[in-house]
Amino acid sequence: MNxxxxxxxxxxxxxxxHAAERRFRFFGLxxxxxxxxxxxxxxxxxxxxxxxxxxxxxxxxSDSTDPATAGVWGAVKGSLLMMLVTLxxxxxxxxxxxxxxxxxxxxNRWIDLVEVSxxxxxxxxxxxxxxxxxxxxxxxxQLPRSSPLVGxxxxxxxxxxVIVISGRNAIKAVPPSIRDAALAVGASPVQTVxxxxxxxxxxxxxxxxxxxxxxxxxxxxxxxxxxxRAFVATPPDSITAPASVLxxxxxxxSDEINAGFxxxxxxxxxxxxVFLLTMNxxxxxxxxxxxxxx
Amino acid sequence: xxxxxxxxxxxxxxxxxxFTARAKAKLFVSDGIGxxxxxxxxxxxxxxxxxxxxxxxxLVWQAISPQFVMAAITSLPIAExxxxxxxxxxxxxxxxxxxxxxxxxxxxxxxAQELAGPIAAAQSRYAIIGALIALIAAFTGGAYGYSRLxxxxxxxxxxxxxxxLVLLLASLLAILTTFGIIASLVYETALFFQKVSPVDFLTxxxxxxxxxxxxxxxxxxGAIPLFWGTIYxxxxxxxxxxxxxxxxSAIFLTQYASQRVRRWIKPMLEILAGVPTVVYGYFxxxxxxxxxxxxxxxxxxTNPSTESALAAGLVMGIMIIPFVSSMxxxxxxxxxxxxxxxxxxxxxxxxxxxxxxxxxxALPGIVAxxxxxxxxxxxxxxxxxxxxxxxxxxxxxxxxxxTTVTFQIVQLxxxxxxxxSPKTLSAFALGLILFIVTLVLNIVALRxxxxxxxxxx
Numbered sequence: 077m078n079x080x081x082x083x084x085x086x087x088x089x090x091x092x093x094h095a096a097e098r099r100f101r102f103f104g105l106x107x108x109x110x111x112x113x114x115x116x117x118x119x120x121x122x123x124x125x126x127x128x129x130x131x132x133x134x135x136x137x138s139d140s141t142d143p144a145t146a147g148v149w150g151a152v153k154g155s156l157l158m159m160l161v162t163l164x165x166x167x168x169x170x171x172x173x174x175x176x177x178x179x180x181x182x183x184n185r186w187i188d189l190v191e192v193s194x195x196x197x198x199x200x201x202x203x204x205x206x207x208x209x210x211x212x213x214x215x216x217x218q219l220p221r222s223s224p225l226v227g228x229x230x231x232x233x234x235x236x237x238v239i240v241i242s243g244r245n246a247i248k249a250v251p252p253s254i255r256d257a258a259l260a261v262g263a264s265p266v267q268t269v270x271x272x273x274x275x276x277x278x279x280x281x282x283x284x285x286x287x288x289x290x291x292x293x294x295x296x297x298x299x300x301x302x303x304x305r306a307f308v309a310t311p312p313d314s315i316t317a318p319a320s321v322l323x324x325x326x327x328x329x330s331d332e333i334n335a336g337f338x339x340x341x342x343x344x345x346x347x348x349x350v351f352l353l354t355m356n357x358x359x360x361x362x363x364x365x366x367x368x369x370x
Numbered sequence: 371x372x373x374x375x376x377x378x379x380x381x382x383x384x385x386x387x388x389f390t391a392r393a394k395a396k397l398f399v400s401d402g403i404g405x406x407x408x409x410x411x412x413x414x415x416x417x418x419x420x421x422x423x424x425x426x427x428x429l430v431w432q433a434i435s436p437q438f439v440m441a442a443i444t445s446l447p448i449a450e451x452x453x454x455x456x457x458x459x460x461x462x463x464x465x466x467x468x469x470x471x472x473x474x475x476x477x478x479x480x481x482a483q484e485l486a487g488p489i490a491a492a493q494s495r496y497a498i499i500g501a502l503i504a505l506i507a508a509f510t511g512g513a514y515g516y517s518r519l520x521x522x523x524x525x526x527x528x529x530x531x532x533x534x535l536v537l538l539l540a541s542l543l544a545i546l547t548t549f550g551i552i553a554s555l556v557y558e559t560a561l562f563f564q565k566v567s568p569v570d571f572l573t574x575x576x577x578x579x580x581x582x583x584x585x586x587x588x589x590x591x592g593a594i595p596l597f598w599g600t601i602y603x604x605x606x607x608x609x610x611x612x613x614x615x616x617x618x619s620a621i622f623l624t625q626y627a628s629q630r631v632r633r634w635i636k637p638m639l640e641i642l643a644g645v646p647t648v649v650y651g652y653f654x655x656x657x658x659x660x661x662x663x664x665x666x667x668x669x670x671x672t673n674p675s676t677e678s679a680l681a682a683g684l685v686m687g688i689m690i691i692p693f694v695s696s697m698x699x700x701x702x703x704x705x706x707x708x709x710x711x712x713x714x715x716x717x718x719x720x721x722x723x724x725x726x727x728x729x730x731x732a733l734p735g736i737v738a739x740x741x742x743x744x745x746x747x748x749x750x751x752x753x754x755x756x757x758x759x760x761x762x763x764x765x766x767x768x769x770x771x772x773t774t775v776t777f778q779i780v781q782l783x784x785x786x787x788x789x790x791s792p793k794t795l796s797a798f799a800l801g802l803i804l805f806i807v808t809l810v811l812n813i814v815a816l817r818x819x820x821x822x823x824x825x826x827x
Contacts, residue, residue, distance in 0.1 A: 108618075108619045111695075176537035193547075208551045236543065236544065352646070
């Protein structure tokens with residue numbers, strides 16, 4: 077080609093293209109910096125407002141109308157009870173469904189329908205699950221309102237698809253050689269799955285479960301629907317007693333006119349974020365520790 | 371009390387059955403005959419034959435025994451004093467029922483106190499009858515199972531068939547949930563559309579359910595302002611924030627960042643996705659909304675409201691950035707390396723390759739990611755509840771307060787309402803529309819991604 081790369085025209089063009097390249101790279105970096113700076117701004121404001129309110133009496137006290145004496149223990153206990161119910165219901169259902177869909181299910185239209193259902197349920201807005209909980213658990217089955225039982229049932233329905241999807245991925249990752257070896261030694265398909273495949277897939281399943289639980293811990297909208305909007309003065313003593321949960325407590329305190337509650341709300345947010353960070357950190361640690369590259 | 375005793379008895383019977391059958395199977399093994407399945411499978415087989423019939427009968431009994439108790443009570447002479455009106459009768463009876471299980475609960479009707487005693491007695495009578503029937507079933511089942519026990523009996527196959535049934539039932543729970551959601555939403559919406567016409571609902575522009583009394587209530591349930599608010603906040607403002615930031619973040623991470631930077635930055639973006647929405651809502655209400663309000667005042671707007679669509683949309687956009695970013699990341703990474711290499715080999719700069727080759731190639735995946743992000747944004751509740759308002763406004767001004775579908779669902783259903791009033795039913799109608807829209811968005815997005823992946827494999 078008879079193009080002179082050193083002519084002024086070409087040099088200018090190249091300079092323009094290189095400048096465009098630098099600008100583009102700058103915009104990319106700016107996008108990331110901007111996004112992360114929003115996150116840091118949020119954390120900074122919460123810490124600034126709430127860190128001074130985090131003392132032992134705050135962590136062990138119950139809710140009250142006076143901001144100086146209000147604490148989060150009632151909400152934390154309610155959250156723990158509800159998490160227990162959610163875990164007890166969604167983990168077995170989710171793992172068993174994942175095992176069936178991945179190992180035993182035949183390839184026909186009904187199973188396709190089940191798979192589509194699960195994938196869609198994982199993306200349905202959480203408030204719809206609240207509507208379902210209101211219509212079925214409270215009105216039809218007459219379970220006690222605002223109890224960890226109903227909250228746990230509703231959130232279990234919401235968490236199960238997440239566990240199924242991550243469980244399926246974990247089971248899919250176990251190589252076929254494991255299954256073939258077990259079958260070759262004389263195990264039945266059920267024995268192969270439950271005694272060889274599932275134990276090997278368990279770290280992945282646990283990671284997915286912990287992440288699903290962390291999501292359920294932060295949910296507020298479905299619990300608003302089942303009536304957890306009330307002021308609860310004492311921690312719940314059973315799963316059928318009226319209770320509040322930590323994100324709901326944050327929501328209720330944010331509505332208060334008294335400016336003294338700003339500190340409480342921010343401190344409660346810090347507590348919630350610490351819980352979530354711990355759970356996610358645990359999930360990542362488990363994944364890194366037990367991940368086997370086949 | 372009786373229930374716990376019964377359940378413990380059944381558990382004990384099951385345990386005995388397990389040990390007995392296993393011992394008998396072990397005899398076969400030690401005699402030299404050998405068994406088709408290992409002895410503990412025989413144990414499980416007999417235990418299940420004992421426990422399952424008993425539990426089934428007990429569950430059915432729990433469902434039908436209240437009717438027996440009710441029949442017994444209404445045949446008593448005291449029942450003559452029950453009020454004739456249905457509503458009062460129901461309240462009195464339900465209060466008596468409550469008192470029967472918890473004698474210390476508060477009560478309004480003295481008659482309820484009197485009825486509580488006979489109710490409790492009848493309940494325990496029928497509970498004992500039910501427990502006895504279930505125990506008989508347990509023994510019958512056990513006898514049948516024991517008679518089948520011989521060396522060649524394929525116990526393990528039977529057990530495994532049962533296990534498969536349990537797995538299938540667990541999977542069907544997902545369909546049951548979807549079906550339950552659709553059924554309850556459609557049922558309540560149908561009740562709503564009997565009181566308010568669908569046309570009024572979907573095309574009306576005036577939303578004030580609080581003043582909906584009388585015959586012409588259809589005029590107060592026009593949902594267009596809600597749809598407009600949802601689209602304006604969730605689709606327009608949030609996407610203006612999220613798409614550029616998310617897309618450029620993904621491009622930078624995949625194309626320009628070193629491995630070390632990527633390993634640190636990617637989890638931090640995931641943290642953005644993991645922060646609970648109530649925290650974002652509080653951040654919006656505490657910091658962003660006053661800032662926007664001061665900004666609006668300085669721009670000359672008279673009497674700016676604290677709850678503005680811009681505040682809610684901004685924070686929602688920030689929350690959505692990780693969704694767009696991760697979907698774009700996956701799509702760009704799925705484009706074959708050969709396309710990028712070819713473009714670079716022809717002399718294009720990296721940004722030109724991205725703009726002209728990679729992005730168009732990854733476009734279906736990116737669009738699917740945006741659709742999923744939109745679906746997430748319009749379903750978002752807490753941010754709008756805390757930062758946007760309840761005023762159903764149809765304006766173009768982002769500094770005005772607007773309301774969304776999710777906010778109204780929360781507003782209409784919290785507080786003590788009769789379950790049949792048009793207000794509460796309209797919440798279900800809104801929920802149905804929300805469900806359908808997000809479902810359609812998700813199905814289309816996933817189908818686009820699937821077809822796109824196939825094109826490159």
